[in-house]
Amino acid sequence: MYLGFYMFFTIATIQISITYAQTDTAACNSCCTAGVPGIPGHHGNPGVSGPQGMNGAKGEQGMKGEHGMNGEQGMKGEQGMKGDKGSNGLDGIPGKLGPTGPQGLIGLPGSKGVKGEKGEQASQQKSAFSVVFTSDPGRHAVSPMKYDTIITNVGDDYNNETGKFVCAIPGVYVFQVNSMKINGRSNVLTKIMKNGNSQVSAWTSADGYNSASTMVVLDLVSGDQVWTQPQDLSTNNYKSNANGYCSFSGFLLYAA
Structure with a gap:
């Protein structure tokens, strides 16, 4: 430039x-000859600055500038003084149940408590019977033996007219039979029957007066029938009297 x-x-x-x-x-x-042009002179020094002019009129406000970039984070200030204690806030919502902790040690036994009042005895179902021949049955038919004398019949489950025990309380029962034969060479074999099926037998064939006995435990339901009878007509020569040598007994061991 x-x-x-x-x-x-x-x-x-x-x-x-x-x-x-x-x-x-x-x-x-018109009067003389022209001379040769001279060499241009050097530039002069800059002039002295003029006086400062008067302040111009205030210009209009410019447009708002664009938002500048965020400045860098300043240094951390010193810790301020502790403030006054605030009021207690409202109770928060209960938190979730935490995991189960490990099992603690077994504690010491507690002191003995006061003895309680005597309770009522539970009602127990009962069924039991014992029957005998007080007269000589002789050669008994192959059929239920109808003992002529009842010693015990708790619950009235033994029917003296049929010679059969009829189960009224389902459960486990114990039955026992004892049979005596007449003097001499003869046999006696008595069976305990359940609903027409032989369960166990008692047998003797020795000389003289001899007896045989047996016992069985049966699981019965309501309506089951139990009785005794001879094996056949060659093993039915019984002997009994007021001493009750021939007998049949049964009782409920426990209800089902």
Whole structure:
């Protein structure tokens, strides 16, 4: 920029010089010969600064600038003084139940408690009977033996007219039979029957007066029937009297 200005200024100066030279030449041609143009002089020093001008009128407010970028985080300040204690807040919502902890040690035995009142005895179902022949049955038929004398019949489950025990309380029962034969060479074999099926037998065939006995435990339901009877007509020669040598007994061991 300055070089251009300098060249312009130089050319202008030359032009002015030429113009003055031509004028002088024209004036001088009438009386003298024209001289050679002189070399341009150097630029002068800058002038002294002028006085400061008056303040201009206040310009209009400019448009709002764009939002600048966030500054860097400042250094952490020093800890302030402890504030006053605030009021208690409201109770929060109960938290979830935590996991079960390990089992603790077994504690020491507690002191003996006060003895309680005597309880009522539970009602127990009962069924039991014992029957005998107090007279000589002789050669008994192959059928239920109807003992002529009842010693015990708790619950009335033994039927003296049929010679059969009829179960009224389901459960486990114990039955026992004892049979005595007449004197001499004869046999006696007595069976304990359940619903027409033989369960166990008692048998003797020795000389003289001899007896045989057996026992069985049966699981009965309501309506089951139990009785005794001889094996056959060759093993039915019984002997009994007021001493009750032939007997049949049964009782409920426990209800089902």
